[in-house]
Amino acid sequence: MNDRIKKLRTQSLSIKPSISTERAEFITEFYRNHDAANTSTPVRRALAFKYLMQNKEICINDGELIVGERGPKPKATPTYPEICLHSLEDLKIIDEREKVSFSVDEKTKEVYKNKIIPFWKGNSIRDRIFTEMNDDWKTAYEAGIFTEFQEQRAPGHTVLGDKIYKKGFLEIIQEINEKIDNLDFFNDPLALDKKEELTAMKIAAEALIIFAKRHSEKLYELAKNEIDFGKKLELEQLSEICKNVPAHKPKTFHESLQYYWFVHIGVISELNPWDSFNPGRLDQHLLPYYQKETAAGLLTKEKAIEYLQSFWIKFNNHPSPPKMGVTAKESNTYTDFALINLGGVKENGNDATNELTYLILDVIEEMRLLQPGSMVQISKKSPDHLLNRTLKILKTGFGQPSIFNTDAIIQELLRQGKSIEDARNGGASGCVETGAFGKEAYILTGYFNLPKILEITLNNGVDPRTQKNIGLETKQAKSFEELLDFFKKQLNYFADIKISGNNVIERIYGKYLPVPFLSILIDDCIKNGKDYNCGGAKYNTSYIQGVGIGSVSDELAALKFHVFENKKISYDEMMKVLKSNFENFDELRLDLLNNTPKYGNDDDYVDEITKKVFDIFYNAINGRPTSRGGKFRINLLPTTCHIYFGSVTGAMPDGRKAFTPLSEGISPVQGADTNGPTSVIKSASKIDHLKTGGTLLNQKFSPQLLKTESELNKLLHLIRSYFKMDGHHIQFNVITADTLRKAKKNPEQHKNLIVRVAGYSDYFNDLTKDLQDEIIRRTEHSDL
């Protein structure tokens, strides 16, 4: 890494995230002064976006090769009061909380008190959502049966395709104009809505061109006053680039990155969509530029690396917007889940690995930054060399890149009705979510607490934590089959509540918070004249993410084994034991922990139960229609929600004590897998991955298992075997428990320790104590 990058990287790492009122002030100002009763909602949103892009401060950091900041300076993070209005108390919490805090200065509080709060109080989307939700929904939400993704952040969950490399924004505007001109007001009853939406897209497109032009002007000014000749030249070049993109299609490697970055800033300034935004298949998109320019002698490998490194730093400058309450608990991290995809297959099905794939892997290894996240797609056609290179990075203890099965991703997408080309051009984003890049809105709507639903079932509809009657009264099961049936009824009941809420919330966003800027970028919003939030995309999917399948499997297995089959303990006694949180039942608890079939050991006794739970969850959700004209689907991932869901779930029959974490993703309960990684993989493979939109399997490996080339090669085969069995994704934490314990004791000495949490990496020091403990506990497969 050269001095320039070193400096920028250090800067990015050392700045503490803060709250900036810049965006909130401009948006409020706009809404106050543009009481445009005759303006449609999409147009008004576009004008607000334009107002922001015209007026926000332009920040250019010394030496950077990619420009554009969402706030007035790196890590100055805006708020989005139209979605979620922070109270003064919220700001205090955000400022003072131990983890994932943002500094809030007095001026910010003043601005909030005098300008922002008075204007938005009672008028945010969050207010509207909680007003619209019925009591059943609210009760279940408060009990921790499910979470709601859109209560503080906008739907996003999408990835850019190859559009920006083919077209400049001026060309896109022209396309929009043609679309408007060709609207059929005679036959199309929605022609007016389309006209408004398309007009909004046009305004939003113009806004980004203005934003880039302002950068160009500022760079030109800086160049004028620069005395160092080299720097002057560089600033002038950058100024030219910002004149060209995004107005025109990119001519060079450098312009491509800058174009994407402007688009990225646009998306995350318009609203605060989940998973920020993502360039997706970067090694594919950039390859033609790289090859052409290096062949012509216009670009060296070193310079390409420098551009990429500068690009990487831009991601790291942008923490995810501050989250509160349940939303903070389910996704407790600064990471904003941009996930760069490498490898995979081309549109024609051939292996897509290329020289840039390896170059970008070098960048990832050297930069060692939290953001952007990265992943490698491995298909059966991918060379072993690619997997080997990936493992060598993982071996260093940095939780990136994660490893995905391209062949599974393609089959998942095909099953959902995507074309083979769209499937091959797709990948995974966020944590592990499958998507047709550039063409799909695949929106996560909330986590679903599977063990909690079992707890409610066992307690006849009552939540033992609050003593409230929140579920169905299903009585006491007399057989295991009956218990499963009751569980299914209870799960269906809560799935209906969750989905009924989703249907309302999706429409609230569609009606009140369209995203004309994001809509420009995703096919076929322009073609359909329809907003991204209204189902304008070519494909529309809404996900509900199951959490704790490992835990619920073990809990059911323990009941089947000890209560219904061996009758070691009666149902009533078991309920007493759980109520006492195993107080004075240590021996029984040991039996439940150690002498009971556990998921993750390739034991069909319990794995068959896992499959049944999966089917119950799948059948409750999959294929149901969404209000955006798409389908509900399931996936199995937790981010940090298994900690939150655990904290509301009492003691359970697998020996788990009350309010401790649940299993994460499709990983076994922490420490329950005693048979080694092949058994974990076999158990995990019994889940029908291809019916999901992503599963998450986390494996902790001690570095001793990865020392030699031969050991790495065996790990490579382990992964290939998992993918042969249709496994979707696997990730590794390569670190010793001992190191983690030391880090917990002496955080100061382990500032750079990054671990894989669940679908993303985070600084160990930024994790809550519970999560730290949980990561320490995760089985270490050591074979000393």
Next chain:
Amino acid sequence: MEGIIFNIQHYSIHDGPGIRTSVFFKGCPMNCWWCHNPESQNPLIEEFYKSNSTAKVKEKQIIGKKTTVDELYNEIIKDRIFYNESGGGVTFTGGEPLMQSEFLISILKKCKENGIHTALDTSGFSSENIFNSIIDLVDLFLYDIKFIDEYLHKKYTGVSNKQIIKNLKILSESKKEVFIRIPIIPKITETKENIKQIIDFLKEINILKNICLLAYHKISESKYERFNMNYKLKGIKPPSKERLNEIREYFSKAGFNVTIGG
């Protein structure tokens, strides 16, 4: 027919090629001072109590369990997909698998019939008859050599090495794949003299080219405590990297392929 095993280790990656499942047979006729599986020596099932001071309840640990050929085979084929993908298979180790020869032959046959690669980790201490009857059923031998000197062999392992050496000669004529494994125990097997004798002996049997040096480690010391057994190697330190490389050099110079560790 039943055998007694005390562990099945999946994702075993240091006992032969590819991803393997190692099956640990209980019972060993020898009593090596450095044995890192002391719980494997007694051929019977044993009970211990885990001495964990933090637990309120003492946990019972049973070492060894009876298993039929079919049960064991069903456990082995669970990981077949990993064997196929990685060129792995099953490794029978122990204890000394040849001590339960009938059971070993049955399970080896079953694996061979189903195309699973078999490896046998053995001290070679068995009758010629038994040894001859298993040779065709094993794809790869991991064959331990500790001493050439019979007196030292008796002293540190409890048995003579005459039959071991004889069996190795038989093996060398069979053209089977063999890895010679030599435990490097400071001051005991790592002496200059012993290493030289081993090299000279192996040179004679010139088919055997692959050598694995298994460095002594102290990890098993706590096992002796746990199982209330006397640890004779207290105070012995693992060999240094330099010393291991030195020994590796001796073998390399003599024309062997040497790896350190499994």
